[in-house]
Amino acid sequence: MSNATQLIHSIPVDPLTGSISVPIYQTSTFVQDAPGEHKGYDYARTNNPTRETLEKITALLEGGERASAFASGLAAIDAVVKLLETGDEILAVDDIYGGAFRLFTHIYAKFGIKVNYTDTTDIANVIDAITPKTKLIWLETPTNPTLKISDIETIAAIAKQNNILLCVDNTFASPVLQQPIKLGADIVIHSATKYLGGHSDLIAGLVVSATQELGDKIKFIQNASGAILSPHDSWLVIRGIETLHLRVNEHSRNALAVAQYLENHPAIDKVFYPGLKSHPNHDIAAKQQKGFGGIVSFTLKNNTEDAARLVVCNTKLFKLAESLGGVKSLLCHPAQMTHKSIPADKRRAAGVADSLVRLSVGLEEVDDLIHDIEQALNKAQTFVAEIKLPAFQ
Numbered sequence: 001m002s003n004a005t006q007l008i009h010s011i012p013v014d015p016l017t018g019s020i021s022v023p024i025y026q027t028s029t030f031v032q033d034a035p036g037e038h039k040g041y042d043y044a045r046t047n048n049p050t051r052e053t054l055e056k057i058t059a060l061l062e063g064g065e066r067a068s069a070f071a072s073g074l075a076a077i078d079a080v081v082k083l084l085e086t087g088d089e090i091l092a093v094d095d096i097y098g099g100a101f102r103l104f105t106h107i108y109a110k111f112g113i114k115v116n117y118t119d120t121t122d123i124a125n126v127i128d129a130i131t132p133k134t135k136l137i138w139l140e141t142p143t144n145p146t147l148k149i150s151d152i153e154t155i156a157a158i159a160k161q162n163n164i165l166l167c168v169d170n171t172f173a174s175p176v177l178q179q180p181i182k183l184g185a186d187i188v189i190h191s192a193t194k195y196l197g198g199h200s201d202l203i204a205g206l207v208v209s210a211t212q213e214l215g216d217k218i219k220f221i222q223n224a225s226g227a228i229l230s231p232h233d234s235w236l237v238i239r240g241i242e243t244l245h246l247r248v249n250e251h252s253r254n255a256l257a258v259a260q261y262l263e264n265h266p267a268i269d270k271v272f273y274p275g276l277k278s279h280p281n282h283d284i285a286a287k288q289q290k291g292f293g294g295i296v297s298f299t300l301k302n303n304t305e306d307a308a309r310l311v312v313c314n315t316k317l318f319k320l321a322e323s324l325g326g327v328k329s330l331l332c333h334p335a336q337m338t339h340k341s342i343p344a345d346k347r348r349a350a351g352v353a354d355s356l357v358r359l360s361v362g363l364e365e366v367d368d369l370i371h372d373i374e375q376a377l378n379k380a381q382t383f384v385a386e387i388k389l390p391a392f393q
């Protein structure tokens with residue numbers, strides 16, 4: 001059976017009524033027959049049947065043993081860090097999601113958890129950065145927003161040898177394109193706000209564990225800390241997942257066409273898309289992914305924040321907004337938006353140039369999207385001449 005068929009039919013029909021849609025159990029508690037005698041549910045922070053269905057589907061999707069659904073992607077990340085103790089260290093990809101950087105730097109540093117950032121696309125850096133205190137390796141691949149690819153299988157082997165947990169943020173690829181647990185990762189996290197939800201209408205997170213034991217620890221942390229996903233939002237993510245294969249494959253097709261267009265445009269300096277042969281990690285991406293995803297970033301030859309601002313303010317179909325992975329195309333200017341909390345020197349060193357623009361290529365007709373970018377680039381070029389910024393080309 002194909003993955004898509006298996007996934008669609010892993011979403012159960014309600015045994016009580018035959019409802020083909022998963023029921024939303026909007027309840028706080030469950031009546032018990034006698035103290036401690038219940039049907040597997042006692043209090044809805046601990047367990048809720050709608051959330052549990054989402055968790056089972058996600059574990060299956062990622063090839064893991066157990067999943068827990070959280071109130072946001074960051075709550076999912078937070079739960080994984082809570083596996084650690086004071087004095088432990090995290091080795092993290094340098095081009096990390098801005099919110100994860102903020103959480104590590106401004107919350108966990110206070111509790112004595114140190115993070116070492118390195119460019120994990122080079123295995124030698126990973127080996128060099130491991131210390132006796134490293135307990136967790138944190139990868140995002142592809143990264144946000146420069147789409148760097150790290151070799152999950154090789155890093156998983158290094159992590160195992162050193163008794164270190166490997167967690168992969170699989171938000172950008174989605175399990176349709178990449179299954180890190182099958183490549184040796186211990187934990188996968190998602191911002192289900194993005195492709196899993198898929199419709200830009202919720203905030204949600206998931207942690208998937210490779211083993212029952214790790215899954216139980218995460219579940220304990222979740223129940224103890226409380227950042228659960230609501231029944232209604234759990235249902236929305238289930239509904240999003242029903243079309244995940246269809247959407248992600250189409251996002252990938254559209255993104256490749258947009259990336260190829262940008263690569264030939266005279267105002268563009270660099271295009272970041274792992275599906276392009278010119279991408280430095282293209283071979284690893286092709287090895288570990290089934291497709292290259294819906295995110296494309298580019299920099300302008302006029303490498304200024306002002307020039308990027310003109311581009312992102314002049315598209316019509318690509319809406320200017322943070323986030324990604326929805327049906328509608330979005331774009332953003334990381335230096336002034338998603339990556340604002342990262343100091344400029346660190347941000348630039350991680351490859352996020354001042355003019356970098358990130359596209360979340362949606363499900364519109366691709367020719368319309370390309371025309372939209374073209375007219376925005378043309379308009380930006382005219383304005384640049386008027387306000388005497390350095391020319392685009």
Ligand SMILES: *Cc1c(COP(=O)(O)O)cnc(C)c1O
Nearest residue numbers: 072073074097144171191193204
């Ligand atoms: C959005 C995002 C997160 C954070 O998820 P939220 O649902 O916004 O809390 C984490 N990692 C990546 C790669 C993301 O894009």
